[in-house]
Amino acid sequence: MSRSPLRPAIVRAAEQLEVAGVHSPHTDAEFLAAHVLGVERSRLALTPMVTAEQLAELRTLVDRRAERVPLQHLTGVAAMGEIDLAVGPGVFVPRPETELLFAWALAQLEAVGHEHRPIVVDLCTGSGALALAIAHARPDIEVHAVEIDSAALQWAQRNADNQAAQGDTPIILHNGDVTAPDILSNLDGRVDVLVANPPYIPESADLDPEVADHDPHLSLFGGRDGLSVIRPMIPTVTRLLRADGLVAIEHDDTNGSQVAALLGATDAFDAIVEHPDLAGKPRFVAARRTV
Numbered sequence: 493m494s495r496s497p498l499r500p501a502i503v504r505a506a507e508q509l510e511v512a513g514v515h516s517p518h519t520d521a522e523f524l525a526a527h528v529l530g531v532e533r534s535r536l537a538l539t540p541m542v543t544a545e546q547l548a549e550l551r552t553l554v555d556r557r558a559e560r561v562p563l564q565h566l567t568g569v570a571a572m573g574e575i576d577l578a579v580g581p582g583v584f585v586p587r588p589e590t591e592l593l594f595a596w597a598l599a600q601l602e603a604v605g606h607e608h609r610p611i612v613v614d615l616c617t618g619s620g621a622l623a624l625a626i627a628h629a630r631p632d633i634e635v636h637a638v639e640i641d642s643a644a645l646q647w648a649q650r651n652a653d654n655q656a657a658q659g660d661t662p663i664i665l666h667n668g669d670v671t672a673p674d675i676l677s678n679l680d681g682r683v684d685v686l687v688a689n690p691p692y693i694p695e696s697a698d699l700d701p702e703v704a705d706h707d708p709h710l711s712l713f714g715g716r717d718g719l720s721v722i723r724p725m726i727p728t729v730t731r732l733l734r735a736d737g738l739v740a741i742e743h744d745d746t747n748g749s750q751v752a753a754l755l756g757a758t759d760a761f762d763a764i765v766e767h768p769d770l771a772g773k774p775r776f777v778a779a780r781r782t783v
């Protein structure tokens with residue numbers, strides 16, 4: 493079987509992706525090559541030669557990436573914490589910045605007392621990313637996740653089944669609206685840590701084709717001001733958290749102070765802190781439920 497060198501193919505792929513406007517052309521070319529070869533990206537150097545079939549498969553994927561299909565739809569996976577999630581059309585692709593919310597939740601759970609089994613809620617779970625990554629890291633806790641969209645919920649169920657099959661503590665998925673007055677009412681006043689990455693982009697935002705054409709509309713937009721889900725979700729957060737329970741809500745980088753103000757206006761929270769992302773942009777607000 494004839495083989496040809498991989499490296500020039502990756503260089504050509506990166507050039508094609510750069511011309512197409514892909515933001516990280518070289519990285520994406522390497523991820524696609526690693527996907528075709530079934531290896532970690534860091535181990536590509538150990539496979540210097542590839543078959544004609546592998547080269548053809550790589551070209552096909554690069555052409556699709558050049559059409560701005562998201563990298564994760566082509567490889568079929570996205571990461572959160574220590575786990576990989578299956579993703580594709582119909583569900584939001586988890587973003588690296590949401591790792592901050594995951595890390596925040598784990599840090600808060602360290603401080604939760606051991607007199608009861610801690611309860612975590614993930615509102616707007618999408619693929620189940622936050623809920624499943626938390627359940628993987630903390631098998632001792634009870635994790636609930638809420639999602640309104642049935643297509644997204646199917647991805648979350650598939651990911652939940654995968655993680656449970658690998659030995660993780662199963663999470664409890666709920667099909668519902670996080671703004672509904674009775675959502676998760678059996679958990680009223682019992683939740684230790686609540687995380688939410690809701691739709692929060694203002695409708696007027698200009699988005700890359702990977703996002704605008706592939707993430708579900710319902711997963712992205714939060715009305716004109718980006719707060720159309722966050723605002724009516726605050727009563728749910730207030731109702732669910734126990735005294736001293738903690739919440740973190742991801743938001744658009746234009747909206748940090750507004751989310752902090754919404755929490756503050758309830759008079760039910762203190763320790764309201766705005767957290768930046770790795771680029772220094774306001775990314776999530778955390779707060780503690782007062783007694």
Ligand SMILES: C[S@@+](CC[C@H](N)C(=O)[O-])C[C@H]1O[C@@H](n2cnc3c(N)ncnc32)[C@H](O)[C@@H]1O
Pocket residue numbers: 584585586587590615616617618619620621622638639640641644668669670671688689690691692710711712721
């Ligand atoms: C930005 S995505 C976040 C998904 C996941 N938490 C993550 O970080 O990858 C927002 C999710 O919220 C869901 N959603 C939108 N409005 C909702 C509502 N009112 N109630 C429950 N889920 C909602 C969307 O379908 C979408 O899956």
